[in-house]
Amino acid sequence: MNRRNSILRLLIILFTSHLTLLTSTAQKLSISKTTVDVGKTGYEVPVTATFELRNKGLKSLHITDVKADCGCTRVDYPKNGIGMGDRFTISLTYDARQMGHFQKQVAVYSNATKKPVYLKMKGVVVEEVKDYSATYPYDFDGLLANINELEFDDVNKGDRPQLEIDLMNNTEGTLQPNLMHLPKYLAATCTPERLAPNRQGKMVVTLLSEQINDYGLTQSTVYLARQLGDKVNSEIELPVSVVLLPDVTDVARDVAPQIQLTSEVLNLGRQDGKNVKSGVINIANSGRAELNIQSLQMFTGGMKVTLSKRLLQPGETTKLKVSVDRDELLRQRTRPRVLMITNDPQRPKVVISINVK
Numbered sequence: 001m002n003r004r005n006s007i008l009r010l011l012i013i014l015f016t017s018h019l020t021l022l023t024s025t026a027q028k029l030s031i032s033k034t035t036v037d038v039g040k041t042g043y044e045v046p047v048t049a050t051f052e053l054r055n056k057g058l059k060s061l062h063i064t065d066v067k068a069d070c071g072c073t074r075v076d077y078p079k080n081g082i083g084m085g086d087r088f089t090i091s092l093t094y095d096a097r098q099m100g101h102f103q104k105q106v107a108v109y110s111n112a113t114k115k116p117v118y119l120k121m122k123g124v125v126v127e128e129v130k131d132y133s134a135t136y137p138y139d140f141d142g143l144l145a146n147i148n149e150l151e152f153d154d155v156n157k158g159d160r161p162q163l164e165i166d167l168m169n170n171t172e173g174t175l176q177p178n179l180m181h182l183p184k185y186l187a188a189t190c191t192p193e194r195l196a197p198n199r200q201g202k203m204v205v206t207l208l209s210e211q212i213n214d215y216g217l218t219q220s221t222v223y224l225a226r227q228l229g230d231k232v233n234s235e236i237e238l239p240v241s242v243v244l245l246p247d248v249t250d251v252a253r254d255v256a257p258q259i260q261l262t263s264e265v266l267n268l269g270r271q272d273g274k275n276v277k278s279g280v281i282n283i284a285n286s287g288r289a290e291l292n293i294q295s296l297q298m299f300t301g302g303m304k305v306t307l308s309k310r311l312l313q314p315g316e317t318t319k320l321k322v323s324v325d326r327d328e329l330l331r332q333r334t335r336p337r338v339l340m341i342t343n344d345p346q347r348p349k350v351v352i353s354i355n356v357k
Contacts (some may be wrong), residue, residue, distance in 0.1 A: 028057035028112040031119075038123040039142060039170070041096050045129070048093045049121035055082045057112055065109040066090075067116075072097060073104045096125045101172075124172060132168055140224045140236045142171040143195075149334055150222070152207045152242045154349065165203040169195040171226070177203060180223040180232060185211035186240065207242060215246040216295035216341045239334050241299060248345045257312075258287030259344045261352070266322055269357045278323040281352060285312035287344070295341035302328035303354070305338055322354060329356050 036049035055061040060081035068075055076091040094104050101124045107116035136144035146166040155161060167190070169175050175195045179188040187206045195201045203224075212218055220240045223232045230236070261283055268277040285291035291312040296305060302325045309318040322338060329336055336354040 028055070029061065029110065029117060030054045030056050031117065034118065035120040035122065036092075037142075038094075038121055040124055040126050040129050041094075042129045043099060043125055043127055044095070044097055046093050046095050047123060048091050051090045051092070051119050052087065053090060054087045055084060055112065058084060060084070061110055061112050063108060063110045067107045067109075068092075069105045073106065073121075075106050077108070090119060092119065092121045094121065094123075099125050099127070101125075132170065136166065136168045136170075139170070140238075141226060142169070143175055143177055143224065143226045143236075144168040144170050145224060148238065150205060150238060150240045152209075152240075155207065155209050155242060155244050157209055157212075157244065157247070159207070159209045161207050161209075163205045163207075165205065165224070167195065167201040167203060169197055169199050169201075172197055175226045176228055177201060178225050178228055179203065179205065179238070180225050180230070182222055183220045183240075185209065185218075185242070186220075186222070209242075209244060212242060212244050215244050217297040217299065217339050218242045218244065219299075237333075241334065243339065243349060245348050246294070246341060246343075248343065248348045255289060256287050256346070257285055257289045257291035257314075257342070257344050259291055259293075259340075259342050259347055259350060260284045260286050261350070264351070265353045265355065267355045267357075268322075268324060268326075275326050276323060277326060277356070278321060281320045281322070282317055283307075283312070283320055284317040285314055288314050290314075290343075291316075292343040293340050294343065295339070297339045299337040299339065300329065300332040300334045302332060303336060303338070320352075322352075324354065324356055326356050329354075 032052040036051065038047045038049050041047035060083055062081050063077050066075045066077055072095045074093045078088050082088050092104060092106055094102060103120060103122040105118055105120045107118055109116045132144055136146055138145045138148040150163055152161055167177055176193060177190045177195060182188060185208045187208060188203055190201060190203045192201055222238045222240055223236045224238050225236055262281055266279045266281060268279050293310045296307055298305060304323045306321045307318060312318060338352040340350040342348055342350060
């Protein structure tokens with residue numbers, strides 16, 4: 001019985017070790033997408049698909065060979081070793097010398113996996129590609145739009161403002177555009193509900209401000225999808241921001257607080273090659289009552305703000321310090337700004353723009 005148990009334990013250990021080895025091997029090379037849809041391209045206008053990969057192994061990765069399924073596809077890949085944890089790209093370029101839909105594949109051989117990794121690109125070659133970039137500069141996976149963020153500014157409680165998104169179907173199939181992950185304070189309708197290829201439409205987004213509890217800045221993210229049930233991803237992300245103004249009592253100016261700033265634009269240039277930069281704006285109360293900076297918020301990530309005082313008596317001043325991570329800020333889609341909500345009846349909302357070079 002003991003011999004039997006020992007053999008059983010040995011078999012379990014061997015199986016677990018083999019499974020661990022297979023798992024670690026499979027994780028040595030990660031790929032963000034194995035298939036890239038490049039959309040439309042003109043006849044004899046080469047088109048490129050770029051694949052993002054990462055070496056997750058414990059040693060340098062070397063690509064030993066690449067094999068395309070036809071001579072019409074050129075492959076660009078790193079010829080030298082790729083260090084542990086390093087990210088790299090492989091590009092496939094199709095010469096587009098045949099009309100119609102295409103799908104091209106390349107096999108990538110490396111010391112990271114025993115079997116080759118297959119990368120695919122697909123799209124369609126048409127006689128002429130129309131340029132919609134002027135009217136629809138933003139591409140949500142083939143569903144083109146005229147804006148890439150939703151901003152509801154200076155909203156009072158009970159208002160129901162609307163924003164319109166102009167849409168264009170730049171795919172070969174019929175789409176059913178919709179906004180996914182809508183918060184309770186947003187509603188959206190699309191006209192028409194279905195968009196045929198090369199047809200235009202309109203998405204109307206309504207803000208239900210009575211559903212927002214907090215004054216100041218409220219932010220969320222929705223996703224502009226081509227079809228109902230599409231998976232969310234960063235490529236179809238649509239940031240949403242709402243500035244809800246407080247109810248300000250109509251107080252005579254001569255007995256009210258009054259906010260003053262040295263500047264409402266903070267320019268932060270590249271100084272001494274540092275990535276983290278900071279600047280200061282002085283804030284004063286030139287009124288005759290206590291100034292209350294009730295809310296201090298940022299429209300984007302990559303920023304940090306500190307305020308010495310939030311309650312300023314008449315004649316008092318304070319400093320607003322803004323620090324930014326330049327690289328992170330430049331990756332943000334929304335314009336970098338700082339929002340202050342005050343009890344100044346003339347200026348309940350103050351926005352400071354941040355410019356980074």
